[in-house]
Amino acid sequence: METSDKKPSPAAAPESRFTVSPMTLAADRWMGRLIRFGGVGVVLAVFGMLAFLIFQVFPLFTGAKVTAVGSLTVPANAVAFGEDEYGDFPYVVLADGKVVFQQASDGKKAHEWSPALGALKVTAVRSYPRAGLIFLGLSDGSVQELRVAYRSTFDAAGKRAIEPVVTALPPVAIGKSGVPCQEVWNAKGPQSRLMLVRQEVAGKPLLTAVRLTERKGLGGKARVTVSAPFVVAADAASVEQVLLPSTAESLIVVGKSGEVRTYADDGETFSFLQAFVPFKDAKDPAVASAGMIFGNVSVVFVGRTGEQQVWSMYPQLQPDGKSLRRWGKIHDGETLAGAGEGVYAAEGNKCYLAVAGGKLQLRNMTTGSLRWEGDAPAGSIRQLAFAGNYDRFTALSADGKLHRWSIVDHHPESSWGAFFGKIWYEGATGPAYTWQSSAGSDEFEAKYSLVPLFYGTVKGTFYALLFALPIALTAAIYVSQFLRPEYRQVVKPVMEVMASLPSVVLGFLAGLWLAPLVDPRLISLFCAIGILAPAALFAGFLWSVLPQPVRRQVKPGMEFLWLLPFLALCAYLAWQAGPAVEAAFFTVKDTASGLPVADFREWWRQTTGATYDSRNSLVVGFVMGFAVIPIVFTIAEDALSNVPNSLVSGSLALGASRWQTVWSVVVPTAISGIVSGVMIGFGRAIGETMIVVMATGNTAVMESNPFSGMRTLSANIAVELPEAAAGHTHYRALFLGACCLFLLTFVINTLAEVLRQRLRERYKVV
Amino acid sequence: MSQIMNPPSSSSRIKVRPATEREGRKDYISIRDFGFWYGQKKALDAISLDIPERQVVAFIGPSGCGKSTLLRNLNRMNDLVDGIRHEGDITINGRSIYDPGLEVISLRRRVGMVFQKSNPFPKSIFENVVYALRVVGVRDRAVLEEACETSLRKAALWDEVKDRLNDSALGLSGGQMQRLCIARAIANRPEILLMDEPCSALDPIATGKIEELIHELKEQFTIVIVTHSMQQAARVSDRTAFFYLGKQIEYDTTEKIFMNPSQAQTEAYISGRFG
16 A cells, blocks of 8 residues: 555646657757858858958959158259169269269258369260269260269177268260260160260260270179270251160160151161151141150150050061061050150069159059059159169159159059950060960069959850760660669669769869870761761661661660660770771871871861861860760759659550650759759859869960860969969969859859759759 | 448539440450559559440549559559559550550540649649640640630639730649649640549548539540549449459449449449458
């Protein structure tokens, strides 16, 4: 009794119900949050990636930042200036040849040097700030060279002081004796130095030059030989401006009438090359100012009303059929606010500062883009010079001021036009889309057009899909609708394994095995592939004429046992017949031996004039197709297999054949899945990198020729990012390519999804 | 018994009707000693029955008795299944359906089929109906439109869909879809119409409409219907065959089967004691 009392009686106890445990509720809540976090995280990651790309690319499209640092008051008769590497210790050259050094920080005069010329007077001054050279043209037609050096000294307390040292070289007689120099120039060519003076004799300009050849003796002491003076550009009627490239290879004389005469160094003197009038169509053809751009092959001319033209040396076809480097106009720049007062080129890039209408404009010669615009100083500018590393420029104005500006412009060569437009680069024969990011020379101008890369991407994708889609889709239809299920269970996983094959392996096979194999037997391969479709159709025809009892011997879905050996036989015969076909249709005369050869590659070159590369688009398309086939196949096969059997039965019961059923019921029903398979394959082909890197020559050419290579956006990034300096225009241009690739796939995937939703709506199954 | 005979609706016409005698072959479809295997499993054993022309024959029996298998053999839909084998013969109008010279496609054009679950194609109503004409290559729009209207009228669907023939067939109700499938099957002008539990997924009103339709279609087609509903078999068929475990237990006029079955198993099944 005792024990039974302790037990709660079933009737008395409240009925305990099964309640949901707090753990279950908590787990439910937390898992919900976790999943939401994951979903939001994915979206954020994608946008973060885009934001990072844009962040990397953005500086390309900001202009230059130029700030006026201040100005020094210098003697009012200063006609030229120079400065040390850091701009701390500038000097001005006065009209009488005196050199005055001032501290940039406080403008205090620190040092002064006066020439010892006796009776001679200084009539012309030219300063080359970067080299620390000053040339004084004297009243007797000779030229004295001054060399400015800065010497660091340390006093007893160890404090560093900079002391400028001016060394005067003995004057060199150049011009007609007794006639004062009006202007003087100096340039250092590869062999010798050229000094040039302008004088005026009987109202006509006279340009005379000497060559200075420096030979170092065994003792290390340099001996300078001065050549006899020679007259240059004697045929120039008037001289408004003379441009002497820093390499002294040529000479450009701008006449007062606007005629430009160019001369080339012929070893002895300068021979006439070409004459042209840049503004010959303008009301006033005179050239207001001209400036030679860094690289010495382009000149910017500014007319009286502010028109700009860029002329450059590039190969031009001459009437006699030869191609020679001659001057020609390559750009028409934007019109400036007024007559050009000066064109000053930057060092190390293609930018120049144009002074016109009270404005300073920093422009890029190649792209024509305006980097910066600001007000010109009050007095007219006597000289303007950029620092060597393009971070500063200094101008001497006629009112006795030395103005200084600092520049922050990391990407002077970039603009929308440079990345996406046709650009006429120096030395090219016309505007073109060019990607060429590096070369051997420092004066090389990098070319960053993304258009050839887009073209290569689209071309590679096109050939890949051309090869992959027919195979993948027909295979998916065959496997899902015709093949017996037990074979399908084998084929499908095998295809999925194929999808996981690393593309670097495929690229390796393509470049090192397939391309050399295919190269000599291209026609055989074409024959073998070309015969497959007709052979399959013929096999189908044979099958249809076979009597029913014979056909019934083969179970449905096992027909491939007959078909495959037949196709293999046809392909083998076609492969063997390849050389005969090549001999029959593609025999050309060998250019070397003059004998007829049966070689498709030679035939292609001679017939179409296009190139033939062994690593070409077809090889890439073929192998990239292999990377794309499994993806498209798997998705399309799933979609086709998921078409309800009731629809297939319904169609068959209406007397449709198997093919009719597939074509008019199964494929339309599965079309949204097929489209997404195709689009994912498309995305894969667009982003495919390693196969393209390894199996093409990676040449950024824009040719539709199937036998030439290509460079895709992704391959470009893979190939060049390791050697691009972080933060450099090249680096950011690669990121811009990545950004474009991102947007391209984003747009395509969005379109594909929209299309897929539409189709799904239209062909949804109950 | 009378409970079974009573129709679910109050329609006075639904009764076990005496077998109507119409002109035509008595053995229009003739099944002789027909056995059928799915792999090792014998699904049908020694079936022999004759189906007269332009009559409705119902196959009844519990699940797994082989009635659907037999139906699907009449247009050889079972060919799609792996590892099948048959013995005996089935002839239609005197010609064996297993005749090596006979294309299975042309057989199916003569023997239409309506499935248990309606299976309209994801196309427009019009395209669904004329599908069978399209696959034989009829391109003439007038012919297609005429066939579409005729078939939809016969399937008693015309008035409901005539204004939206180009809308998707998937927007129809369940009963309309099944009638569309019937219209689709008869657009082909078959001789025989096989119906595999055509009303099992439909509500009583839709079922009533389909049953009325069967009565009308009987004038032109020989109809074989598989049904789980004995009331339906009683209402629509002229003759009924009862199958059990792959064997044909009894085949006679519907009146005889339901009023006075000669086999005890038949009696037990139709009175609801098993199945």
